[in-house]
Amino acid sequence: MRSVEDFKAQTLEKIGDLRCPDHRQAPRLKFHGSTLRDVTIQMTACCDKLAELANRKIAAPRI
Ligand SMILES: [Zn+2]
Structure with missing residues (x-):
């Protein structure tokens, strides 16, 4: 992993395609920070x- 883009x-x-078993919703992710150190x-x-x-x-x- 070298960059924030890789991390994302x-x-x-x-x-993946994780969905809530109860509500069928996907989680939403937001990334903050511009370097791996502060992401x-x-x-x-x-x-x-x-x-x-x-x-x-x-x-x-990660496997
Ligand atoms: Zn839910």
Whole structure:
């Protein structure tokens, strides 16, 4: 991973086509920061359940 763009692509890839099992909504991700050092992800989810599922996916190590 070399750039913020890579980080974004990787994160979106991890999320994939995740949908809330209850509401069929996809999480929305916003990226802040212009360098890998200060990049943060802001996630909007329909409910806590989806937020947790998405967080788990994002935190999972890349294979
Ligand atoms: Zn939901």
